[in-house]
Amino acid sequence: MALGGSDLLWLFLQPCLLRLSPLLSSNSLYVYLYYLMLWNRFLMNYLRFLVGIYKYSFLILIMSAFFFSLIARLFHQAFISFRKYIMESSSVSADLHIILNDICCDAGHVDDLFPFFLRHAKQIFPMLDCMDDLRKISDLRLPPNWYPEARAIQRKIIFHAGPTNSGKTYHAIQRFLSAKSGIYCGPLKLLAHEIFQKSNHANVPCDLVTGEERVYANEDARQATHIACTIEMCSTNTPYEVAVIDEIQMIRDPARGWAWTRALLGLCAEEIHVCGEAAAIELVTELMYTTGEEVEVRNYERLTPLTVLDYALESLDNLRPGDCIVCFSKNDIYSVSRQIEARGLECAVIYGSLPPGTKLEQAKKFNDPDDPCKILVATDAIGMGLNLCIKRIIFNSIIKPTINEKGEKEIDLITTSQALQISGRAGRYGSSFKQGEVTTMHRDDLAQLKEILSEPVRPVKAAGLHPTAEQIEMFAYHLPDATLSNLIDIFVSLSQVDGLYFVCNIDDFKFLADMIQHIPLNLRSRYVFCTAPLNRKEPFVCTTLLKFARQFSRNEPLTFDWLCRHTKWPLAPPKNIKELVHLEAVHDVFDLYLWLSYRFMDMFPDAVLVRDIQKKLDDIIQIGVCNITRLIRASQSTAASGAAVARRVKSLKAYRSAARREDLKTHGRGSLADRLLREGLLTQEMLRQLESEWQVQHRNGRYGPTNTRRNGLV
Secondary structure (H helix, E strand, C coil), X not given: CCCCHHHHHHHHHHHHHHHHCCCCCCCCHHHHHHHHHHHHXXXXXXXXXXXXXXXXXXXXXXXXXXXXXXXXXXXXXXXXXXXXXXXXCCCCCHHHHHHXXXXXXXXXXXXXXXXXXXXXXXXXXXXXXXXXXXXXXXXXXXXXXXXXXXXXXXXXXXXXXXXXXXXXXXXXXXXXXXXXXXXXXXCCHHHHHHHHHHHHHCCCCEEEECCCCEECCCCCCCCCCEEEEEHHHCCCCCEEEEEEECCHHHHHCCCCHHHHHHHHHHCEEEEXXXXXXXXXXXXXXXXXXXXXXXXXXXXXXXXXXXXXXXXXCCCHHXXXXXXEEECCCHXXXXXXXXXXXXXXXXXXXXXXXXXXXXXHHHHHHHHCCCCCCCEEEECHHHXXXXXXXXXXXXXXXXXXXXXXXXXXXXXXXXXXXXXXXXXXXXXXXXCCCCCEEEEECXXXXXXXXXXHHHCCCCCCCCEEECCCHHHHHHHHHHCCCCCHHHXXXXXXXXXXXXXXXXXXXXXXXXXXXXXXXXXXXXXXXXXXXXXXXXXXXXXXXXXXXXHHHHHHHCCCCXXXXXXHHHHCCCCCCCCXXXXXXXXXXXXXXXXXXXXXXXXXXXXXXXXXXXXXXXXXXXXXXXXXXXXHHHHHHHHHHHHHHHHHHHHHHHHHHHHHHHHHHHHHHHHCCCXXXXXXXXCCCCCHHHHHHHHHHHHHHHHCCXXXXXXXXXXXXX
């Protein structure tokens, strides 16, 4: 049951007044009712004081507005802080001390505390003085209005809806290639690179734009009429004839959904072709209704049949050429790949943290009919971005760790959308396999997989939003002393969105903001560093970002030599899994450098040199992945050796400890000399010498009249 205002005030007053007046009984019902009455009287008196001659009905309105803005958002936190201030301060101000004492002596009123409470609240929540302005800045209820250039034209929206391997993206790309100008926006660098190559092979000059790379189709670096980019990099100011937004269902992604929202609402294109699951049709239609634009839906069916088998694989001995085992953790990847190669079979390996070049090489190896590698072990990274000749998808597990909207890690069954996306990779149209098959590794999972695949995909309910650098800068103008992390927190707490939108998870942003808070940077640069695409679970990458920011703050360019020293380049091929993981982290560091080089060109001047060594590192990582089974064996051998040493040390310690306990138990009684003799720390000759010295010293009076034998030396 929620506490009312009077209850909260009593909880505050009770310990404060008891601190000042031990005569006051906290168990007195009379005292509670008395202060409840005072609290109610305080509300009305203070509001009458504020509005003076205004009518009572207006008082109620003011009271509602006041408590909505303060209590609903901040009152509880301010109340706790004020109470803590009173209870834990070594001394309070004289005027506050007098007020509290007067209340204890029935000479004051509870409402006399309010000015002190309000003053304290403004100290811990400085935004109270500019709440109206901050609310206007953080009002996210009309995102279409953020893109006036797009609103100035009448756009045609075409939704290509269908499952994986239905040809929906193919038809959108055909329109892209035939247009005078166009932009393709995809979720992955691999997809953008694929369209970049396909377009240029079709004699349609196309540039590639990702966060880390710019590749021009024209030798003189003139911008081409067509661009293939990752979705975060699309321009909302450049006009195009055709735009393609791929994988539109990712508009609901807790971390990246804002990029699809921005592209859908902000691209200046006469035609926008949206590709993705039918589950997003309703949301896209509603969003376009707010912009006054209609949506044409084109539905597609899968081009090749997909069958869910009635039996599980159960054993790796039952693998066939064209099989792909899908795992949801690196450890499972390592375990399964080693078991496969132990059976004399070669396998390709693909997982999310591998560099794009390595993924492509592994895919090429698996697809090559002349290569002996006929088995693929992969994570759900194969769900998009790679063309693979897979006959049968085998789910090693149907449980996957995920991050929810609050940034919390959850372990749950894969969703219908995820299951369909992965299963759809089997039997790709145009490959050597005309039909796809799906099953599980374990018999117990098969029935549940069938149930998941038979369920309808849950509709996409809302589109993601993220505060922009401009909005945060306006917040900082009103709150100059707040940290970037606090600015983001305040923005999210005050933001207002309607039912079609949600604010994306900002935990990664806040993590980086807190990490570099002590480094002196201007707000815009700090914001850019905090939006850097890195995995915060990689300590080496996070440490590197910290060093980048520190060097940047000193206005010292981050040169190629500096980066080589930091990463200890050149690097050797990995000897075990730990070294392979480190090489992947170094590759991410090079990506981070390139990403920053396009935002701070003067401070990260050696992008060309870094890209060259990144390609060499990609080759080194490929060597490691090709020998992954050997690396696993080396890692397990090292771990087993270390474990054996640890066991031996532990056993020796246990033996010595037990021996000491047994000796103490057996020989605990008796003189010190006896114990030293038994343990070999003292000999009879040494004992006689000590006795002789003791007697000499005793005769000279240095140790007092103590009997030698009584002290246990003999």
